[in-house]
Amino acid sequence: MWATPKVASKGSSGRGRLPTSWVGRGPSASSLFPVLLAALVAVPLVPVVLSLATPTPKVWAHLWATILPERIRNTLLLVLGVGVGTLSLGTSLAWLVVAYRFPGHAIFEWSLLLPLAMPSYVLGYVYMAMLDYAGTIQSILRGWLGPGFSFPVRTGFWAILVLTLALYPYVYILARTAFCELPGSLFDAARVLGYGRLEVLLRLVIPLARPSLVAGTALALMEALTDFAVVRFFNFPTLSEGILRVWHGMMNREVAVEIAGVLLLFALGLLLLERRLRGRARFFQSRGRAPGIQPLPLRGWKGVAAAVLCGIVLLSAFGLPVAQLGLWALGDLVRMTSFDWAWYGTLARNSLLVASGASILTTLMALTLAYGSRHGGSGPDHLNPITRGAVRLATLGYAVPGSVVAVGALFALSRLDHWLNSWLETGFGVTVGLLFTGTVVGLLYAYGVRFLAVAYGSVDSSFEKLKPQLVEAARTLGASPRRVLVQVQLPLIAPGFLAGLLLVFLDVMKELPITLMLRPFGFETLSVWIYQMISESMWSETALPALTLVTTGLLPVIILMRLNR
Amino acid sequence: MRSMTVKILMVAILAPWLALSFGDGIISEAAAQDDRGVVNVYSARHYGHMEPVFQRFMEETGIEVRFTFGKDAELRERIKAEGKFTLADVYIGVDAGNLWVAAQEGILQPIQSGIVVQNIPEQFRDPEGKWIGLTLRIRTIVYHPDRVDPAELSTYEALADPRWRGKLCLRPAINVYTQSLVASLIAAHGVQKAGEIVRGWVRNTLPENFIDSDTRIAQMIAAGGCNVGIISHYYLVRLISKDPNFPVRLFWANQGEGERGVHANISGVGLVKYARNVENAITLIEWLTQETGQRLFADGNFEYPANPYVEPHPLVKSFGTPRIDPIPVWRYGELQAEAIELLNRVGYP
Numbered sequence: 001m002w003a004t005p006k007v008a009s010k011g012s013s014g015r016g017r018l019p020t021s022w023v024g025r026g027p028s029a030s031s032l033f034p035v036l037l038a039a040l041v042a043v044p045l046v047p048v049v050l051s052l053a054t055p056t057p058k059v060w061a062h063l064w065a066t067i068l069p070e071r072i073r074n075t076l077l078l079v080l081g082v083g084v085g086t087l088s089l090g091t092s093l094a095w096l097v098v099a100y101r102f103p104g105h106a107i108f109e110w111s112l113l114l115p116l117a118m119p120s121y122v123l124g125y126v127y128m129a130m131l132d133y134a135g136t137i138q139s140i141l142r143g144w145l146g147p148g149f150s151f152p153v154r155t156g157f158w159a160i161l162v163l164t165l166a167l168y169p170y171v172y173i174l175a176r177t178a179f180c181e182l183p184g185s186l187f188d189a190a191r192v193l194g195y196g197r198l199e200v201l202l203r204l205v206i207p208l209a210r211p212s213l214v215a216g217t218a219l220a221l222m223e224a225l226t227d228f229a230v231v232r233f234f235n236f237p238t239l240s241e242g243i244l245r246v247w248h249g250m251m252n253r254e255v256a257v258e259i260a261g262v263l264l265l266f267a268l269g270l271l272l273l274e275r276r277l278r279g280r281a282r283f284f285q286s287r288g289r290a291p292g293i294q295p296l297p298l299r300g301w302k303g304v305a306a307a308v309l310c311g312i313v314l315l316s317a318f319g320l321p322v323a324q325l326g327l328w329a330l331g332d333l334v335r336m337t338s339f340d341w342a343w344y345g346t347l348a349r350n351s352l353l354v355a356s357g358a359s360i361l362t363t364l365m366a367l368t369l370a371y372g373s374r375h376g377g378s379g380p381d382h383l384n385p386i387t388r389g390a391v392r393l394a395t396l397g398y399a400v401p402g403s404v405v406a407v408g409a410l411f412a413l414s415r416l417d418h419w420l421n422s423w424l425e426t427g428f429g430v431t432v433g434l435l436f437t438g439t440v441v442g443l444l445y446a447y448g449v450r451f452l453a454v455a456y457g458s459v460d461s462s463f464e465k466l467k468p469q470l471v472e473a474a475r476t477l478g479a480s481p482r483r484v485l486v487q488v489q490l491p492l493i494a495p496g497f498l499a500g501l502l503l504v505f506l507d508v509m510k511e512l513p514i515t516l517m518l519r520p521f522g523f524e525t526l527s528v529w530i531y532q533m534i535s536e537s538m539w540s541e542t543a544l545p546a547l548t549l550v551t552t553g554l555l556p557v558i559i560l561m562r563l564n565r
Numbered sequence: 566m567r568s569m570t571v572k573i574l575m576v577a578i579l580a581p582w583l584a585l586s587f588g589d590g591i592i593s594e595a596a597a598q599d600d601r602g603v604v605n606v607y608s609a610r611h612y613g614h615m616e617p618v619f620q621r622f623m624e625e626t627g628i629e630v631r632f633t634f635g636k637d638a639e640l641r642e643r644i645k646a647e648g649k650f651t652l653a654d655v656y657i658g659v660d661a662g663n664l665w666v667a668a669q670e671g672i673l674q675p676i677q678s679g680i681v682v683q684n685i686p687e688q689f690r691d692p693e694g695k696w697i698g699l700t701l702r703i704r705t706i707v708y709h710p711d712r713v714d715p716a717e718l719s720t721y722e723a724l725a726d727p728r729w730r731g732k733l734c735l736r737p738a739i740n741v742y743t744q745s746l747v748a749s750l751i752a753a754h755g756v757q758k759a760g761e762i763v764r765g766w767v768r769n770t771l772p773e774n775f776i777d778s779d780t781r782i783a784q785m786i787a788a789g790g791c792n793v794g795i796i797s798h799y800y801l802v803r804l805i806s807k808d809p810n811f812p813v814r815l816f817w818a819n820q821g822e823g824e825r826g827v828h829a830n831i832s833g834v835g836l837v838k839y840a841r842n843v844e845n846a847i848t849l850i851e852w853l854t855q856e857t858g859q860r861l862f863a864d865g866n867f868e869y870p871a872n873p874y875v876e877p878h879p880l881v882k883s884f885g886t887p888r889i890d891p892i893p894v895w896r897y898g899e900l901q902a903e904a905i906e907l908l909n910r911v912g913y914p
Contacts, residue, residue, distance in 0.1 A: 066909035133773070133790035134781065147789065152773040232777055235737065235914055245739050248638045249905040251666050407642055414646035421650065434650050437643075517639040521605065521652045522631055532634055536611050537780035537800065 034372025037365060038390035041449050044408025045396055051254070052261040059246075059255045067242060075238040075266060077156055078163070078224055078231070085164030086220040090171025091213055093310060095201060098179040101295045102303035108310040109176075110558060113169050115317035116503075117553030119510035120166035121229035122530065122546045126321040127162050128153065128233050129539055159234035163224050165317035170223070170503070171216035174458065177495050178212035179205065181465065184291045197296070211464055214277045215457040219398070219503070221270055222453065225263060226401040228513070239263045240401045253407070260404040267399025271392070322550065328543035347545065348552050351509055351525040354440060358447035359455075359505035365448060366455035366500055369394065370463050371485065391456065398453035402513030409446035410518060413437045439520055446514045451507050455500035462496025463489070502556060509553050526552070604845040606632035607640045608657040610832055614865040615657075621861055622852055628845050637663040637741075644672045644837060654840035655849060656696075659832040660741045662748070664696040665898025673835040678847055684854035684872045688893050689831055698831030698894060699853055700868035702797045703887065704746050705827050706816040707783060712792045720819045721750070721828070724793065725765020733769040734782045734794035738908040742779075742797060742830060747907060748900035749828050752892050756907060764911045775914045780804065786813050797830070802867035802881055817887035826888040830897070831871065 096102075097109045115123075130136050131153045142149050182205060190200045206213065228240045237245075239259060247256035298306055333339065373387035397405055413436040421431045436442045466489060474484045490497075512527050519525065526549040533542040608615060611634075619630035635643070637658050644653050644667075656673070658664045667673050673695035681697055682690070689698030706718055717728075724733060736743045750759040774791050776782050779800035786794055804811045817827050834853065840846050852858045859870040864878040869886075876882060 062906060062909065066906075066912075128781075132781075132785075134784040134788035139788065150790070152771075154773050154775070232737075232739065235772060235775055235777075237739075237914070241739065245905070248636075248741065249739060249744055250902045251638070251662075252902070253638075253642070403639065406639070410642060410646045414648070417650065418648060431650075434647060437647060438650070438652070513639075516635050517643060519633075521633050524634075528634065532611055535636075537778040539780075 034369050034387045035390045037368060037372075038387070038394035041365070041394040041397065041452055042390070043412045044405055044446070044449050045393070045400060047408055047411070048257055048260050048264055048400055048404060051258045052265075055258055056252075056255050059250070059252065060258075063242075063246075063255075063259075067237070067245070071237055071239050071242045074156060074231075074236055075225065075263075078160060078236070078238055079221055079266070079270070081156070081160035082163050082167060082224040083217055083221055085160060086168045086171045087213065087217045089164060089168040089313065090216060090220075091175050091206070093168070093313065094172050094175035094179055095205070096306055096310065098176060099197070099201075099293055099295055100298050100306060102298040102306040104307045104310070108307070108314065111314055111318075112172055112310060113557050114314070114554065115166060116169040116173075116506045117509075117550045117557055118166065118318060118321060119512075119527065119530070119546075119549065120163060120223070120227060121233075121512065121534065122325075122542070122549075123166050123317070123321055124162055124230040124233040125534060125539060125542075126324050127158070130320070130324060131158070154233075154235040156234070156236045159231050159236040162230050162234070163227060165313070166230075167220035167223050168313075168317070170219040171213065173499055173503070174212040174216035174461070175209060177499055178209035178461075180292055181495075182208060182293055184293045187293045210277070211461045214274050215461050218270060218274050219454055219457060222267060222398040225267060225270075225399060228401060228403070239266070243401055243404065247403075257404060257407075260400055263401070264396060264399055267396065270399075322547070325543040325547050325550075328540035329547055332540055332543060344544070344548055347524055347526045347529055348548055350523055351527065351549065351552060354443060354447070354515075354519075354525065355505045355508040357440070358444050358451070358508045359501050361444060362448045362451050362504045363455040363459065363497060363501045366452060366459045367497065369452075369456060370460040371489075373460075374463060395453035395456050397449040398451065400450070402450055402511060403517065405450045406446055406514040406517040409442060409449060409514075410437060413442045413445065437518065440523070443515065443518045443520070446518050447504075447508050447511065450511070450514060451504045454503045454507055458496050458500035458503060459493060462493035466492055505556055506553050509549060602626075602628040602842075602845060604628055604630050604654045604842050604849050605652045606630055606655045606657055606849075607644060607653040607837075608632050608634055609637040609640055609659050609663070610634075610657050611866070614862070617865060618853075618858065618861040621857065622849060625857070626848060626852065628848060630849065632657075641667050641670060641672060645670060647839075649839045651837060651839050652841075653837045654842045654846040656835045656837055657832070658696075658835065660745055660897070661698065661831050661833070661894035662741060662745055662898040662901040664691070664698075664831075664833050664835055665895045665901075667835050668693065668695040669898070672838055674838045674840070676836045676847060676850055678851055680851045681854050684859075684874075686871070686873060688889075688891060689833070689871045691835075691895055692893075696833050696835035697850070697854070698833040698871045699859070700832050700863045700866070701829045701871055701889070702742075702799055702832065702868050703817075703827055703829050703889070704742055704795060704797050705818045705887070706793060707786060707796055707801055707813050708793045708816055709786050709789070709812060710814050711812070712789075715814070715816055718793070718816045718818075719821060720824060721746070721795065722754075722762050724769065724795070725762045727765075727769070729769040729793060731769065731771055732792040733766065734774045734776060734785050734791040735766060735770050736779065736782065736795070737775045737777050738905065738913045740777060743913075744901050744904045744908070745830050745897040746795070746828050747904040748897040749890060749892060751900050751903055751907065752896055753825055753890075756903065760907050760911055763907060763913060767911055767913050772914065783811075783813050787811060798881075798884070799867040802878075802884070806867070806880055815884050817885070819890070820888055825892075826890040829869075829889045829894070831894055832868070833871075 093112055097105060097112070128135070132138065133150050138150060186204070187200060190204050195203070226240050228244055231238050231241055239262060243256045243259045243263070246252050246259060369387070369391050373391050414434070417434045417436050420435065421433070425431050470488055471484055474488050475481070479487070510527055512531055515525055515528055516531065519528070526545050529545040530542050530549065533545070615632060619632065623629050637660070640656060644651050644656060647653070656667060658667065668691055675694040676697065682694070685697045691697065706721070706724070708715065708718060738744065747759065747763060750762055754762070774785070776785060779796035782794040782796050783801050783804055785791055798815060801813060801815055804813070819826055834850055836843070836846055836850065853862055854872055856875055859872045859875040863870040867878055867881050869877050869881065
C-alpha cells in the first residue's frame with residue numbers, strides 16, 4: 001500500500017520518449033497495476049457477491065414471509081427521500097453561494113460544510129432527545145397546548161430528514177466545486193441571449209455540473225443505504241437493519257452476508273441509474289484561469305431570505321445539535337470532579353492518526369485507479385474497459401455496510417496472518433503474531449475498501465472534466481506521460497483530489513463498525529468512545545467525545561475549504 | 566524537482582505516522598507475552614464499569630488487566646479469526662445468549678476452578694463450565710405510580726391484555742434483551758402461546774412507543790407518553806440514583822403463587838480457548854466471583870451479584886430481592902433464533 005505514490009507515476013512511464021501512439025488501446029502493462037490494486041480492494045467484498053449465488057432457502061423463505069418486504073419498501077423510500085432531499089438541498093445551497101452575494105455569504109460558503117463533521121448517529125440521537133414525546137420541544141409545547149398534545153417522531157419522515165441534513169454536504173461540496181469551475185463567459189453568453197438566471201441554472205449550469213451532482217448524490221445515497229443507527233433511532237428498519245437483526249439476533253452470519261448481497265443489488269441499481277443520469281454527453285472543464293460566474297448581489301428582502309435559508313439549514317444540521325451537546329457537556333463537567341484531558345487527547349490523536357493515514361492512502365489509490373482506467377489520458381474516449389470493470393467492483397465497498405466490510409477484511413487478512421506465521425515458523429522457527437489484523441494495517445485496509453468510492457468519485461469526476469486535447473497537446477509537444485500528469489493533470493484535478501481527501505478524512509473520523517471491529521487491541525478512538533456511551537443510553541456523557549470529534553473535524557474542513565477556493 | 570519535493574513531503578508525513586501506528590501494534594503484540602503478569606480482556610461491557618474493578622484487581626494481585634471494548638458478535642468473530650494468535654485471554658459478554666454462542670463456536674475452554682463452581686449458582690453457569698455469569702440484570706415491569714395502580718400489574722403475560730392498549734412501551738426486537746425475554750416465554754409456554762402473548766404486546770404498543778433505549782422508556786413513562794414498560798432494572802436505578810424523585814417505579818413481575826419468577830439475564834465471562842495467560846485469567850475470573858470483585862463489578866452498574874452470598878448495592882437492595890425464574894440462562898442462547906423468528910412472524914418492530 002505504501003508504494004502507491006511511486007507506482008502511480010510509474011504506471012504510465014513504460015513508453016519511450018517519442019511515442020508513436022500516446023493513447024494506448026486495450027490492456028497493457030500500464031493498466032495492470034490498477035487492476036491488481038482494484039482486485040486487492042475487492043477481496044473482502046467477494047464473499048458478499050458470492051453469497052448471492054448460494055442462498056440459504058429455509059431462512060430466506062421465513063424472511064420473505066415476515067420482515068423482508070417492509071425492509072425493502074423502507075429502503076426504497078429512504079433512497080428516494082434522501083436522494084431528492086440531498087440533491088435539491090445541496091445543489092440549491094451551492095448555487096446560492098456561488099452565484100449570489102448576500103449577508104453572511106462569506107461565512108455560509110464554508111460553514112455549510114460543517115455538518116460533515118457531525119456523525120449521523122450523533123445527529124440522530126440528539127434529534128431524538130430533543131424531539132420525541134419526552135424531549136424538550138414536545139414538553140414545552142405540551143405546557144402551552146395542554147397535556148394531550150403530541151406528535152410521532154419515530155417515523156420514516158424524520159429518519160429521512162435527519163439523514164438529509166447529515167448528508168447534503170456531499171452534494172454541496174461537489175456541486176460548489178463544479179459551479180466554481182464553470183466559465184463565467186458561458187454563463188454571460190446565455191444571459192445575453194435572453195435567458196433568465198433560473199433558466200440558465202436549469203438548462204445550462206445543472207446539465208454541465210451533472211457528473212458532480214450525480215456523484216455527490218450517489219455518495220449520500222450509499223451512506224443512507226448502509227446507515228444502521230439513524231434508522232434504528234427512528235424505527236425505520238431498512239435492509240441494513242435486517243443484516244444486524246439476522247446476524248446479532250438470529251446469530252446467522254451467512255444469511256446476514258446474503259442480505260448484504262441484496263443491499264449490494266440495490267447499490268448496483270443506483271450505480272446503473274447514475275450512469276444513465278450522467279448521460280452520454282460529456283462536458284469538459286475549460287475555465288483554466290478564466291474568471292468564473294460573476295456573482296449577483298442580492299439586495300433587500302432577497303438577501304435576507306437567502307441568508308435565512310442558509311441559516312436554517314446550518315442551524316438544524318449543526319447549530320442546534322452542537323448547542324444541545326454543549327449543554328450536556330456543561331452539565332457533565334459541572335458534575336465531574338476531575339476531567340481526564342490526557343485521555344481525550346489520546347482519543348483525538350488516535351482518530352486523527354487513522355483518519356489522516358486512511359484518507360491519504362485511499363485518495364492516492366483513487367488517483368491511481370482513475371488515472372489508470374483512463375490510460376493516463378483523460379476524457380471518455382480513452383476508457384480502459386478492464387480497469388473500468390475492476391474499479392466498479394472495487395468501489396462497491398461503499399455500498400456494503402461497514403460491519404460486513406469489516407468481517408470480510410478480517411477473514412482475508414487473518415488468513416494472510418496465519419499463513420505468514422506458519423510459513424515463518426516452519427522456515428525460521430519464529431512467529432510474528434498478527435501483523436495485519438493486530439495492527440492499524442488491517443484497519444487502514446478496511447477503511448480503504450469501504451471509502452475508496454468516496455475518493456474515487458471525487459478524483460474521477462475531476463479527470464472526466466479535463467479536456468482530452470490538453471493531454472494530447474502536451475504529449476505532442478514531447479512531454480512524458482509523467483510530466484503531463486505532474487504538470488498538467490494534477491494541478492487541474494487538485495480541487496477534486498482535495499475534496500476526496502477531505503471527505504474520506506471525515507468519513508473515517510466518524511466511522512464506527514470497522515473501527516470497533518478491527519482496531520488494534522487497546523487502541524481507542526473518539527467514535528468508539530461515543531458508541532459505547534450511546535449503547536448504554538448515556539446520552540449526556542456522549543457530549544464531550546462528540547464535541548471533541550466535531551471540533552477535531554472542523555479544522556480540516558476549514559483548511560481544505562480555503563485551499564479549495 | 567517538483568516530484569522530489571512531493572516525495573520528501575510524503576515521507577515526512579508518513580514516516581512518523583507509521584512509526585506511531587506500528588509502534589502501537591507491536592507494543593500490544595508484546596503485551597500478550599509479557600511475563601510480569603497481565604491478562605487481556607475483550608469486553609462487550611461498558612468501560613466505565615470496568616476500570617475501577619480492574620484497578621483494584623491489580624492492587625490486590627499485581628496482575629495488570631488490559632482490555633478493549635466491542636460488540637459481542639464482532640468480538641466473537643475477531644477471536645475466531647485470530648485463532649491461536651489472539652491476544653484475548655478472557656471474553657466478557659453481555660446476555661447469556663452471546664456467551665452460549667461463544668461456547669458453541671468453540672472459542673472458549675472450560676474454566677478449571679472449584680471456587681467458581683462454589684460461588685456461582687448452576688443456573689448462571691455453562692453446563693460445560695466454559696463461561697459463568699457474574700452479574701444479574703433483571704428485566705421487569707416499570708410503571709408510573711400516578712397513572713397505574715400496582716395492583717393492576719402481575720405478569721409479563723398480563724401486559725398482553727387489551728386494557729393496556731396504547732399504554733405500553735417496549736424495546737424493539739433488534740435488542741438482545743427483548744430476544745432473551747421472548748426466549749424465556751417460549752421456554753415457559755411453548756412457541757404457540759408465547760406468540761399470542763407477544764402479539765398482544767405489539768397490539769398494546771404504539772409504533773412511537775417501541776424505543777431502543779431502556780433509559781428513554783423510563784423517561785417516556787415519566788413524561789406521560791406511556792404508563793408501563795419492560796426494562797432492565799439497573800437503568801431505572803441509575804436514573805433514580807441521579808434524581809431520587811424520578812417518578813417511575815419498579816414492579817417485580819411473575820412473583821405470585823405458582824408463577825415462575827422474574828426474568829434475569831446475565832453479563833458474564835468466558836475463558837478463551839487460545840488464552841496465553843490462562844493462570845492469570847483464572848485468577849481474575851475467581852476474583853470476580855468473590856466478595857470484592859462481585860461488589861465492584863455489580864455496584865458500578867447497579868446490578869445484582871450472581872454470587873448469592875454477596876449483597877447488592879444498598880440502592881438496589883432497597884428494591885427488594887425478587888424470586889428469579891429458575892431456568893438455566895444458557896437456554897436463552899439455545900432458543901434465541903426461535904425467539905427472533907417468532908418476533909419476525911408477529912410483526913414485532
